[in-house]
Amino acid sequence: MSSNVYHFDVLVIGAGHAGTEAALAAARVGAKTALLTTNLDTVGQMSCNPAIGGVGKGQIVREIDALGGAMGQAIDATGIQFRMLNLRKGAAMHGPRAQADKRAYQAEIKRLVEEQENLSLRQEGVEDLLTEPAAKASHAQSPLAEGPVVRMTGVRVRGGAEYRAAAVVLTTGTFLQALMHTGEAKTAGGRAGEGTTSGVSQSLQTLGIRLERFKTGTPPRLNGRTIDYSACEIQPGDEQPQPFSFLTERITQAQVPCYITHTTAASHELIRANLHRAPMYSGQIETSGPRYCPSIEDKIVRFAEKNQHQLYLEPEGRNTLEVYVNGVSTSLPRDVQDALFRMIPGCEHAQIMRYGYAVEYDYAPPEQLRATLETKQIDGLYFAGQINGTTGYEEAGGQGLIAGTNAALKVANREPLVLGREQAYLGVLVDDLVTRGVDEPYRMFTSRAEYRLLLRQDNADRRLTPLAEQLGLVDSRRAEKLRAKQAEILRLTTLLDATRYEGLSLAERMRRPEVDWPAVVQMAPPDTARELAEAGPAAVEQVVNDIKYAGYIARQNFEVERQQRLASKPIPAEFDYGRLVHLRHEAREKLLRIRPRDLAQASRISGITPADISLLMAHLKASR
Amino acid sequence: MSSNVYHFDVLVIGAGHAGTEAALAAARVGAKTALLTTNLDTVGQMSCNPAIGGVGKGQIVREIDALGGAMGQAIDATGIQFRMLNLRKGAAMHGPRAQADKRAYQAEIKRLVEEQENLSLRQEGVEDLLTEPAAKASHAQSPLAEGPVVRMTGVRVRGGAEYRAAAVVLTTGTFLQALMHTGEAKTAGGRAGEGTTSGVSQSLQTLGIRLERFKTGTPPRLNGRTIDYSACEIQPGDEQPQPFSFLTERITQAQVPCYITHTTAASHELIRANLHRAPMYSGQIETSGPRYCPSIEDKIVRFAEKNQHQLYLEPEGRNTLEVYVNGVSTSLPRDVQDALFRMIPGCEHAQIMRYGYAVEYDYAPPEQLRATLETKQIDGLYFAGQINGTTGYEEAGGQGLIAGTNAALKVANREPLVLGREQAYLGVLVDDLVTRGVDEPYRMFTSRAEYRLLLRQDNADRRLTPLAEQLGLVDSRRAEKLRAKQAEILRLTTLLDATRYEGLSLAERMRRPEVDWPAVVQMAPPDTARELAEAGPAAVEQVVNDIKYAGYIARQNFEVERQQRLASKPIPAEFDYGRLVHLRHEAREKLLRIRPRDLAQASRISGITPADISLLMAHLKASR
């Protein structure tokens, strides 16, 4: 069998959302890359909801796209309903979201991978990680004082063949020693109908990587033929769907509607009566799940005062009747799931095609990582995605892109890619993971970013594509497109500065909240007005946001500096968090549990946001 | 857990090609049906080649369609290349074949299942069969003299829930105790990347069902980006693609080409040098595989004189670069598979995405079945598909339809559906299975049908749709369509009989080989000619074939009767089969191995065709 050895520069294990972006990025940077995954028919599969984006997550997709990734293009090609969330709020809060045709999305991601030069996509189940002692670490200083540093040499796959490479990106998602729960029933597997991976967990532990357990859950899927949509509220997509990718000019496909229904008092009663049979409450599951994608049983307990919750009936694709019920993630027993729908308007006769379940899996606490997503313990081993204790396709894809890029840069002996918190949500994400760790599955929110007026979804290309071009992550088409846009922005800005209306420049005029772009165009003399009116909408959006938010951004920068200065103030041990009425429920819970010594420690607690810290700081000042 | 019990009339286990047709048929007949399958994402999945139909198999698809099944409609909707095979031969030999977009095909089958009233498609892994002693069998006479008859009551699934029904159709394909081989490497699983099913095998054995092992294999898949198509020959689809379904008026989608290349002397040398590492030759696999889909290593051994074999590079879909290499099914070790392509024109730099492998699995020798596909031992338990020792999607789908229909008829206390050998290829298929058994995976050929001039692909609707209508298998749309066609056939036939040209009726004229339809139209007086010219092509095809083949069909009937009369003549023990130079290679091999006592026994040997028997009979007569 010695002849079954394959040599690559970079290996990526697992072709989920993290793995596909990792492999594409490594190959684009120039590394000869292999992407190994258990089953080629599940490349880029959406384990849970058939949707991409959202507030915070949508920004990440735009950043992945700006860095040359696949997610934005794939959802633009296969989306069935596009909505820009939070449009009534400021630009920093806008979040693009789209429903996907789940199978088409997956096929499109696979196709993009197949088309990538330098990249071999191969169906393989990885069973073991291969290492050798490293005489000296390739990093300047070894993170571990004691003992020799170990270095990756490759992996062994099912059937015995070996893949050799100096850099390996592990993106095995929810599959490490995975156990699924539906009520009292427990079965092994990382996704219903699929298997689990235990060899890799053992390898990691042998190599000294610490593993912990998290859980996540998914709702039941219904047969749309058995739903009475006339009892539900229709939710159409945006009339002018906005693409995710900076390369997509326009979304042309027809959109399909979703439907909204809700839980009822009777259904809450049912769940409450069966809580003792829910693995989360019976003690059968002891690990934490994602607070922000709570199961329905969690919602009933945590928000006991509410007597209904909205449910979204989301089609899983154009060519299937299968419907995802957004809002009832659950691991309640089957009979409770069946009975539940009998009490939901429109779903009284609905048939379940797949039951909801929870899955518990190993993750590696991310404080074991460097900011490049390379493990501190093992030279050349990178982690990305769910394995780092995160949740979400977008978070996984973003980490994959960073890890894959760094793996390729490392084997080429080039400087690594580390994004700052002021540069990208991806910078915030990675920094949060490696400096704060996680105590529940980590999901992105705009509130995690201190500089979120800088990190808008609309300017991700301006923030990141030039850097991506230097690294070789994007092709010339993308770089050229940005250059043209930048030139137009500059031209428009110059024009607005140079043109005056009743004593003030048009730029100064536009700072006023009530003055929008059409108003500015009207103020300009005819020739200039024509020029302004003909400008591309993408460039105009940037010019408007740059001018409108200039003041806020300056203030925000100041605020951040102040926070950093004051963050080390002590908090009295007996401090009464009850007084902070505006403190978020989660923040209060965590602060009470951990009782941090000072604001610095408080700010490092996972899930505590800069806004929480400001609030706390204000109260500490006031109470002095 | 007692509350997790679901009640149905009919259960179908496994949503492959057999299971989907079985469940659709049972539901159409009116039974409340559940289709339970391990993973809803693999419903209707093509395990091996992305194509439907062929000579013999295409006829089955037409019959499935005439009986209201899904396969024909699904391939019409998702085919990417259509070809009518054997067009130069007579109508009995025409076989429609189409390449499928594999994933679109699967999605379409799933959608048809989701849309079916009375049918619940549910993701479940079946682990156990549930039975009870039956005081008296529901069949008039028990097939087993000794002991009580056992009756199905349902199944138990992963996680412990139970499904109850009096009729269960088992269609678990290649998944029973499945073991995959690639060279020396062995892994458990019924299809690469998936698991195996062992509980069901144990249940069956406990219930007294005899299980045997077969094997089948699949070729490697390549990344089309790495193939040099300019070194291959292009193979386009038919200019006028013919639909499979009698409901489809026209195929409108664009077709994509396949490419043809070939093995080389050097590649044969390579395989020969590595035969000792091929599981089929090393002794690692001892079971039989399908003679008519031989592995490349089989071909090199059995046809040692040939120094090249054609290979077809078939795209797996419109939106993927993955390519199926038709012609190199193999379980040779990976390094041999890699090296092999280096020697194939156009594939010198081709990258393998999935390696070829063989799979060994349990099947239940089909002589344990009645002609309804119900097992003799267990009341209410039906088998269909690969589990009966057959191979092929079409054979599986056809059996599924028969078994599902019979399961539904049984629970409704209605007469079963048994098709005669003169009625349908499906009649031949089932009769072959239950009366002859199998000693290698059974595949359909036109040569298996004695009445193949009756069983043409073009007249499947006329043969079967009226029967299907009686059973409730087809909707009124289909039945009406056939009635209109029948009326037109009758009208045209009457017209041809009544219209004379130079003393003979047009019908008599058309019996002449050189007289085709346009010629007949020209012979008619203007008014009749106009009427004939305006007739629908489907009706015309029937009228022409009815008239043209009338004589042959009569002769064939006579021939069949004669064969039956003489089939019991003795064959001398020392009979020299070498003298029969026209005897097929396979037939000689089998006759030599078994040395049947008489023609009756010879005719029952699986794989021995009526044509072989005629030949043998002629020689026996001559040698007397």
Ligand SMILES: Cc1cc2nc3c(=O)[nH]c(=O)nc-3n(C[C@H](O)[C@H](O)[C@H](O)COP(=O)(O)OP(=O)(O)OC[C@H]3O[C@@H](n4cnc5c(N)ncnc54)[C@H](O)[C@@H]3O)c2cc1C
């Ligand atoms: C039941 C369930 C519910 C979820 N609910 C939510 C939710 O509500 N909200 C949310 O944001 N996210 C949810 N998720 C998480 C979401 O699916 C993940 O965040 C995302 O898929 C992570 O991407 P990934 O690339 O890290 O891993 P995955 O998408 O899981 O991909 C991992 C890949 O690795 C492959 N693999 C595993 N082991 C091996 C091996 N040994 N060798 C080769 N390949 C291997 C797998 O086949 C798979 O292709 C849920 C996931 C599951 C399973």
Ligand SMILES: Cc1cc2nc3c(=O)[nH]c(=O)nc-3n(C[C@H](O)[C@H](O)[C@H](O)COP(=O)(O)OP(=O)(O)OC[C@H]3O[C@@H](n4cnc5c(N)ncnc54)[C@H](O)[C@@H]3O)c2cc1C
């Ligand atoms: C490697 C390979 C190579 C092949 N090569 C050829 C070839 O060259 N030529 C050819 O004609 N045919 C070939 N075949 C066979 C072809 O795939 C089958 O003939 C056809 O798929 C049989 O259909 P089926 O419905 O009987 O089974 P399948 O299509 O195998 O479907 C079985 C279904 O049952 C499900 N299932 C299994 N166990 C359970 C359970 N316990 N509970 C619930 N569901 C279950 C499975 O998930 C699957 O959906 C090959 C198959 C394989 C795997």
